[in-house]
Amino acid sequence: MKPEPYTFTYIDEFGDSNTAICSLNEYHSLMELLFDKYLQEWGDCKGRAWCGTCHIQILQGALSSKIEGDEKQTLSQLEDASSLSRLACQIPVNGDLHNLVFKIVTDNDFGLK
Numbered sequence: 001m002k003p004e005p006y007t008f009t010y011i012d013e014f015g016d017s018n019t020a021i022c023s024l025n026e027y028h029s030l031m032e033l034l035f036d037k038y039l040q041e042w043g044d045c046k047g048r049a050w051c052g053t054c055h056i057q058i059l060q061g062a063l064s065s066k067i068e069g070d071e072k073q074t075l076s077q078l079e080d081a082s083s084l085s086r087l088a089c090q091i092p093v094n095g096d097l098h099n100l101v102f103k104i105v106t107d108n109d110f111g112l113k
């Protein structure tokens, strides 16, 4: 097990790099963590994997959780989704986040095809 707290890096909508820390299961998902601590303008569907506003792209590191069900469906409808894409609301807060680097992908609010 990786030692807590976990530290990760996210690139925000302005292209700036930010460091965030968290502990195991501190929040229900990565989306809720970032919404509460750092970002205010995403998570429109409250974590149901429907809206796509919590779209991120993983730049370094890997997540053990798989893309399934609603997440797969919603990602398939986002114009700028790639093989690096995930929905932050489907990502648990655990050691996978440690040293992860990801980018917040904006402009998805109305980007559903």
Ligand code: FES
Residues within 6 Å of the ligand: 031, 042, 043, 044, 045, 046, 047, 048, 049, 050, 051, 052, 053, 054, 055, 074, 087, 088, 089, 090
């Ligand atoms: S909060 Fe809506 S898809 Fe993640």
